[in-house]
Amino acid sequence: MSGGDDLAMRLVVWLAPLLLAFFAAEALAQAAVAIPGGGGPSIVFDPVHRRAYVADDSDGIISVVEGRDRITTVRVGRGPKWVAVNPATNRIYASNSGDGTLSVIDGATLAVTSLAIGGAGPLAVNVATNTVAVLRLGTPSEVTLVSGETNQWLTVNTGGTQPALMALNPATGKLYVTNGGTHDVRVVDLSNPWAPAASIPIPGRIGPLAVDSRRNRVYVASDGTGTSITAIDGATNATQAIALPGHGGVPLSIAVNEGTNRVYAGFMNDAAVIDGATGGVLSYVVTYNGLYSLTADPTNGRVYGLQGTGALTAIDGTGYAWSTGLSRGGAAAIGFQSIAVDTSSQLLYVAGFDGMSVIDAVHGYAPAPVSYQGMWWAFPANSESGWGIDFAHQGNVVFGAFFTYGASGEAQWFVLPRLDWNAGGEFAGGAYRVTGPSYTNAAFDPSKVAPSAMGFAWVRFVGTSDAFLTAVLDGRRFSRHLTRQVFGPLPTCVSGASPAAQPNYTDIWWNSPAGSEAGWGLFVTHQGDNAFAVWFTYDTDGHAVWFAGNAVKSGDHVFSGTFYRTTGAPYTVDPWPSGNTVANPVGSLTLAFSDANNGSFTYEVSGTRGFKAIAREAFSTPATACR
Secondary structure (H helix, E strand, O other), X not given: OOHHHHHHHHOOOOOOOOOHHHOOOOOOOOEEEEEEOOOOOEEEXXXXXXXXXXXXXXXXXXEEEEOXXXXXXXXXXXXXXEEEEEOOOOEEEEEEOOOOOEEEEEOOOOOEEEEOOOOOOOEEEEOOOOEEEEEOOOOOOEEEEEEOOOOOEEEEEOOOOOEEEEEEEOOOXXXXXXXXXXXXXXXEEOOOOOOOOEEEEOOOOEEEEEEEOOOOEEEEEEOOOOOOEEEEEOOOOOEEEEOOOOOOOOOOEEEEEOOOOEEEEEOOOEEEEEEOOOOOEEEEEEOOOOEEEEEEEOOXXXXXXXXXXXXXXXXXXXOOOEEEEEOOOOOOOOOEEEEEEEOOOOEEEEEEOOEEEEEEOOOOOOOOOOOOOEEEEEOOOOOOOOOEEEEEEEOOEEEEEEEEEOOOOOEEEEEXXXXXXXXXXXXXXXXXXXXXXXXXXXXXXXXXXXXXXXXXXXXXXXEOOEEEEEEEEOOEEEEEEEEEOOOOOOOOEEXXXXXXXXXXXXXXXXXXXXXXXXXXXXXXXXEOOEEEEEEEEEOOOOEEEEEEEEEEEEXXXXXXXXXXXXXXXXXXOOOOOHHHOEEEEEXXXXXXXXXXXXXXXXXXXXXEEEEEEEEEOOOOOOOEEEO
């Protein structure tokens, strides 16, 4: 066997049908600024005075943030755990768990008044009546109402036990309090707080709640039999059970986007998107981690949430595509606990144990000026010969294809069609498996191409030839340390550069004219006189299959070689046994290039012969040129 044939047998290449039809929606673009200190469990934004306030329960302070800068801190009571603001009066309220006081901060002078109200808990501000409600967690059934004008207060007995959370409908002035002991929601009418609070039974354990003030509805999460959310009509207190099949336990978080009339419930592995008009489930957004602190931005339709304590996630309001905005290990991974949104400037304020981050959700920033285009495999090199992943890198987007094997050892590929750069220093996006028309067909029918979501992937590049891949595929976690695959002189790939007089053909290629046969592709890795090619296409049964071959230079801009079909251990096996890989010659390939961006692909595979005019695939700007 020749050196080129041996190379083809042991390399596993890239794969890439740029399936434009199922590109993920525009990912969260963001620049993050970390602000050390000032972290805590609660954060609020004042849209009138354009300031964010962060409660730091460990140091007893409130941090004041303007734009991307913490301008000062304010000393309050012991253990401030909840914070709220009245933009109309420029007053900030901190409920202090350590001493049961309520601190009132004058936003203009930052002077503090301490009110010994005898208990602490979640806060709600009724701007219309200039009233502050404090749910006193240490005292069953009690809500303290504080006058924002006089700082005088009174206590309301709701009649419930084990109060946990509270939400205000500012349009009606009604306060909704969840109670674990009485398994209900108590409704306090702030226009007549002395009237007995109405009781609305909620099945099972009660979780978080959210208010849609535009439609006068309240949504309460629970784990009652046959339901995960109870919708309450604010006018009549009538309830509607919303079932979320297959979800056990209490939802971790809930939010309402009043602009789109969508309700979002976060679970351990996904988020449910509910049509508020019908109560029907529109979609399940698989996130693979618990989704906490859901917060809706009605100005752009997005919903933001925290995955565990290390990642900010954005969910698109129309296609429900999601993206990781900030991940653990990034510059601002601070053990997130809470989110606030400045809807006018699209700044996200995220607070955590060790500080806070300000994330620009509109204006992205560029990663390091390094191109990661090419073929990668397990580190150290040759340690897991037989599988691989290839990347095409254009602008701030990486297109990836994972060549591996299925449960029966058959060649199989997955595609990562759009990995977007994020503020955590990673490229992240969805992973898909694809079926399509057989390579043996005389004509390729792109309408037969059918992608299906199988998970999510993150790639962190820590050097020009060093990377870490983490993915969740079909519910199974997959992680590998990667390095570049080297079999000749490595080209230099530069974003936005022009091709050299003697072009390098490392890139993803597809049928010409562009888009005419979306669904299959050819990844070429060109090093010296070797152009290693992987053709990702579909077998006679429609399942994804790939053929790999090292094409050696045989003429001016012409490369020829043998095509191989390999079998090996399933990608789910860890550690992965290279000894199981078997490469069988099945045909031949010839690549002939007419210029830097166009050429032809001639092949014979198991008796099927074909010819394709090919062109480089463009999916972002600027393009990358390798030399």
